[in-house]
Amino acid sequence: MDTKAIEVQNVRYFYGKTRAVDGISFEVSPGEVMGFLGPNGAGKSTTIKMLTGMLQPQEGSAWLLGMDVMKHRKEIQGRIGVCFEEKNLYLNMTAKENLQFFARLFGIRHYDTGTALRRVGLDDRHNDRVKRYSKGMRQRLMVARALVNTPDILFLDEPTDGLDPVSSRAIRSIIQEEAQRGAAVFLTTHDMNEADQLSDRVAFINEGKIVAIDTPENLKLQHGTRTVKVRARQNDKVIEKVVSLDTGDTGDQLKQAVVTPGLLTIHTEEATLEDIFVKLTGRGLV
Amino acid sequence: MSGKVSRLQLIGTILQKDLKLFSRDFLFIFLTILSLVTFVTLYWVIPRDVDETIALGVRGADLRPALKALTGESEEGLELFWFDDTETLMQAVEDKDIEIGISFPDNFAAEVASGREVRVTVYVRPSLPAEITNAMTSMVREITYAIAGFQLPVSQPSEEVIVLGIDRAGGQIPFGDRMRPLYAFMMLLMEAIALGVLISSEVQQRTLTALLSTPARVSDILTAKIILGTGVAFSEAMIITFLIQGFGASPGVVIIALLLGAVLVTGIAMIAGSAGKDLMSTMLLGMLILIPLAIPAFAVLFPGTPAAWVRYLPSYGIIKAILVSSIEGAGWAESVKYLAILAGWCVVSAATGALVLRRRAVTL
Numbered sequence: 001m002d003t004k005a006i007e008v009q010n011v012r013y014f015y016g017k018t019r020a021v022d023g024i025s026f027e028v029s030p031g032e033v034m035g036f037l038g039p040n041g042a043g044k045s046t047t048i049k050m051l052t053g054m055l056q057p058q059e060g061s062a063w064l065l066g067m068d069v070m071k072h073r074k075e076i077q078g079r080i081g082v083c084f085e086e087k088n089l090y091l092n093m094t095a096k097e098n099l100q101f102f103a104r105l106f107g108i109r110h111y112d113t114g115t116a117l118r119r120v121g122l123d124d125r126h127n128d129r130v131k132r133y134s135k136g137m138r139q140r141l142m143v144a145r146a147l148v149n150t151p152d153i154l155f156l157d158e159p160t161d162g163l164d165p166v167s168s169r170a171i172r173s174i175i176q177e178e179a180q181r182g183a184a185v186f187l188t189t190h191d192m193n194e195a196d197q198l199s200d201r202v203a204f205i206n207e208g209k210i211v212a213i214d215t216p217e218n219l220k221l222q223h224g225t226r227t228v229k230v231r232a233r234q235n236d237k238v239i240e241k242v243v244s245l246d247t248g249d250t251g252d253q254l255k256q257a258v259v260t261p262g263l264l265t266i267h268t269e270e271a272t273l274e275d276i277f278v279k280l281t282g283r284g285l286v
Numbered sequence: 287m288s289g290k291v292s293r294l295q296l297i298g299t300i301l302q303k304d305l306k307l308f309s310r311d312f313l314f315i316f317l318t319i320l321s322l323v324t325f326v327t328l329y330w331v332i333p334r335d336v337d338e339t340i341a342l343g344v345r346g347a348d349l350r351p352a353l354k355a356l357t358g359e360s361e362e363g364l365e366l367f368w369f370d371d372t373e374t375l376m377q378a379v380e381d382k383d384i385e386i387g388i389s390f391p392d393n394f395a396a397e398v399a400s401g402r403e404v405r406v407t408v409y410v411r412p413s414l415p416a417e418i419t420n421a422m423t424s425m426v427r428e429i430t431y432a433i434a435g436f437q438l439p440v441s442q443p444s445e446e447v448i449v450l451g452i453d454r455a456g457g458q459i460p461f462g463d464r465m466r467p468l469y470a471f472m473m474l475l476m477e478a479i480a481l482g483v484l485i486s487s488e489v490q491q492r493t494l495t496a497l498l499s500t501p502a503r504v505s506d507i508l509t510a511k512i513i514l515g516t517g518v519a520f521s522e523a524m525i526i527t528f529l530i531q532g533f534g535a536s537p538g539v540v541i542i543a544l545l546l547g548a549v550l551v552t553g554i555a556m557i558a559g560s561a562g563k564d565l566m567s568t569m570l571l572g573m574l575i576l577i578p579l580a581i582p583a584f585a586v587l588f589p590g591t592p593a594a595w596v597r598y599l600p601s602y603g604i605i606k607a608i609l610v611s612s613i614e615g616a617g618w619a620e621s622v623k624y625l626a627i628l629a630g631w632c633v634v635s636a637a638t639g640a641l642v643l644r645r646r647a648v649t650l
Contacts, residue, residue, distance in 0.1 A: 107291030
């Protein structure tokens, strides 16, 4: 039987009377990217805190790498990497010093900071104090820091939030490389395209409960509507017509669309993860 | 890829990092050096000798023998100046050439001897303590009695006052020396605020959360902070105490007092650092807690016994231990009670600081 990287069974956590996480269960396999999607206050951060041993679940069980999180906290924390949403770096230390410090906390005496910083494109600024870094550079350093111990599980909390396209692309590329290496990646993000591109599976969390969990493709198939959008110019006006691909007369409607006078474009359209989230929860992701 | 790491290694690694950040805080490096230079300069600039002599001006030349008889041949503690008229005497008091002036009327001795009432005027500076003014008016009364031929209805012993302990008559402690505990405590205070700010930035920037996602535990972080805070504050206090010659007759007592004082302020720094929202609020909170603790250091600057409530302040032990050892030349026997009280407060301070910081860390 293979050991799951993450196994969560019916975990609950309440802040006083406020329900933060309410009986969630899921598993993540090694090498799998799990997208954890939900609006602010849905319970994402509390879940990460419980999985990284910072909070103790009040009910249920959480196992990482075959070990109970609370019973083997220190051992587990030696094998996970966490990239927080806040850029919690030591600003008065250089990038190199930040990485060396965290490497030593993991018991790594001679860490190759050059390679690590080259991977995130910061090798030419390794001796600069972090306070002089831009937001994107700090985020890339955060990712590099989460990787110092070559983790078996990587927790990434909004890793590309507010970043420029170059930095975002660099971080996405690293996420894919880590998954290929065999690390399980637990990713929370607001960016639906990112979740769609990177995640093998996604879980929608709302008000502390998981409302759906599956591959992005399956979710779209199960909950979305496939359509074709036809745009044409008639009498100096652009008109749009939407043809559903899930009805009986789809073929006839498409034939008519192709011969529409003044035809401009024909596009197939799929539901986005955000559409599905809204459909399932009745609310947006922000 | 991570290797085995012991708690000692974790504490050592965090300590190194804290020391590095501490040494890069230019504001506090500057303030520390400035404080050291200022306190040491003040100590050496403030005069070392204590002038206990009172300059007394007298108008009334015919009273020389009577005054000599009253004050003694040595005139210890009194320097007499004779004036020919009242106006010059008043001017001398106003010009601060003398502290006190007594104007006896013409034919004072003859008038008194014949039993007539006479008026003697005493001129004093506004700043002269009331005790000295009273002593001078008593002296005038005694002179009058002596000239009138009356004996005081008491027989005076050769020594009026019996001093229990060290007699400081003629050997008063210079003001600068009395300030030694204050200088040492101010250095402790400076370092405590610097540590508070360091802890606050760890909390505010959430680096504490990052540390807790590694094999490091809250207790490792707390231990590193206590070692750093105590170490830095103790070192600074030792340097200034050395520079102001504050170790006195029992250096051991002073060293222990400074070490316990460093622990005391470290606990307070952890409270301020955990509760502060930013640099300014941490500094303000630190000052609010620490400045009242400097009251005992100010209280010992002036003669007399500090108010009872001052003795209950946590810092009273450190101030008193340094004072009795480095200034009054006392040893372990006299200092141990102050050190014991201080140690008790250290336990309270360090435990409260650790508790507050732990709570802050786990609720981030």
